[in-house]
Amino acid sequence: MTAGPLAGRTVVDLTNALAGPYATLLLAGLGARVIKVENPLAGGDTARNNSPYVGPDGLVTTRGSTADLSVSMLVRGRNKLSVTLNLKHPDARDVFADLVRHADIVVENFSAGVTGRLGIDHAFAAEVNPRIVYTSISGFGAQGGPGSGKAMDTIIQALSGVMMTAGAPGEAPVRFGLPVADLVAPLYAVIGTLAAVIQADATGVGQHVDVSMLGALTSLVACEPFDAFERIGLPVRTGATVPRMAPFGVFPAADGWFALCAPTDAFSRGTFTAVGRADLLDDPRFTTRDARVRHADEVHGFVAAWAAGRPLAEVLETLTRNGVPAAEVREPAQAVRDPLVLERGEVVPIGDPDLGLFGAGVPIRFSAATTDLDGPVPHLGEHNESVYGDLLGYPADRLKTLADDGVI
Structure with missing residues (x-):
């Protein structure tokens, strides 16, 4: 070196x-x-x-x-x-x-x-x-x-x-x-x-x-088209979830919080399987990205209901096993001690x-x-x-x- x-x-x-x-x-x-x-x-x-x-x-x-x-x-x-x-x-x-x-x-x-x-x-x-x-x-x-x-x-x-x-x-x-x-x-x-x-x-x-x-x-701020969102009726401020990308957001488990990023068709199918809703895989309300956005409240509702009573470790293991991008929401003091960084x-x-x-x-x-x-x-x-x-x-x-x- x-x-x-x-x-x-x-x-x-x-x-x-x-x-x-x-x-x-x-x-x-x-x-x-x-x-x-x-x-x-x-x-x-x-x-x-x-x-x-x-x-x-x-x-x-x-x-x-x-x-x-x-x-x-x-x-x-x-x-x-x-x-x-x-x-x-x-x-x-x-x-x-x-x-x-x-x-x-x-x-x-x-x-x-x-x-x-x-x-x-x-x-x-x-x-x-x-x-x-x-x-x-x-x-x-x-x-x-x-x-x-x-x-x-x-x-x-x-x-x-x-x-x-x-x-x-x-x-x-x-x-x-x-x-x-x-x-x-x-x-x-x-x-x-x-x-x-x-x-x-x-x-x-x-x-x-x-x-x-x-x-x-x-x-x-200008990297995201917030003005375009407002013009077509999408909210700029969406709280813990992002309805224009569903499923996507931050959700509580029984003992902590996790972030979920699964807006693609493949990731969303993994999410539905993980949360026990395989019956919705062929439902036209959820088979495409645009369809899921139209029904974002429903999507995020059943994700939240599934996670609420489960330990965070179980939530993350289940989502990861099904190929879904998800991670624990860490405290800053925990994050700076990550062995990788x-x-x-x-x-x-x-x-x-x-x-x-x-x-x-x-x-x-x-x-x-x-x-x-x-x-x-x-x-x-x-x-x-x-x-x-x-x-x-x-x-x-x-x-x-x-x-x-x-x-x-």
Whole structure:
């Protein structure tokens, strides 16, 4: 196996919170050197102050000492180098420029317009290093959008329409438990960044990659023709089942829940056999997909009635034996301990092994490269000397002056 596919690439990471740090986490996991630039006056990345924390007393909800480390940072800060830089200080632009000269990529997730006011936007970076790929992740795009310009995940979920795709008709909007906007946007940002790097390698010229959280999430909503469903009278929100694909949905067994996905003719025949309704196999109400959709309530009714009094293990065994795609609905803590995802490195242990904590891995396997997120989380400014001194070549007296003047 070789090193990571991005070995030799350097990323200047100006990000905070989740969307930006997750993008740079993936780049780090793919082998890039990620230099995380943190504000010394604000205590660094805001994620450093997210509860819960891990420290000498184990897992706690409130930080009791400086040794306590946020679990959020434990997940998002791995494999990164931390330097401090007060970007509001007038001398910080020169330091930032030196970082950009040594980099292939800059990633930032400030609100629209902030990098311009600080004088560290794409135009400045491109003047310093024409090959630089400068990636911006924001709520509404680099030009801004509705509201204050500060976009939180819940705001984006609300505006994207995704809250009105879950739940049943007439119910209150459903906020996804995962911060899905904060996690989808960085995926597109990484795709765009790597595409721009390939183009820069070919042309010698970098560019600005601009990804909005609203656009990323709304584009996923648009993958399903919800407007077409409404026009022909199909409900957008269908609760636990999906009438336009029957049998299809989530159902309760006696001791748990299971998901069923059997809309094809072959899968539906297996379902009817499994639930003891082989008498319906040749019933014209259920022999075709369109017919089952017209009678979806009946189909889902007899599936639910059959499963309700049976143990989940029996339900799953019976459905699987009859070739029906079905699975247990797991709790998150159970899912991240699946031996398969652990073996593949898609989820990895983090922190002290005795605590049993897990974080995101890189869910990509390569045949001739490695991915790695085993690196420790850096302390704030831990790599000032190695980055500013060794990489940029700053002498010790300049480092002292920058620190004394509050630049780093």
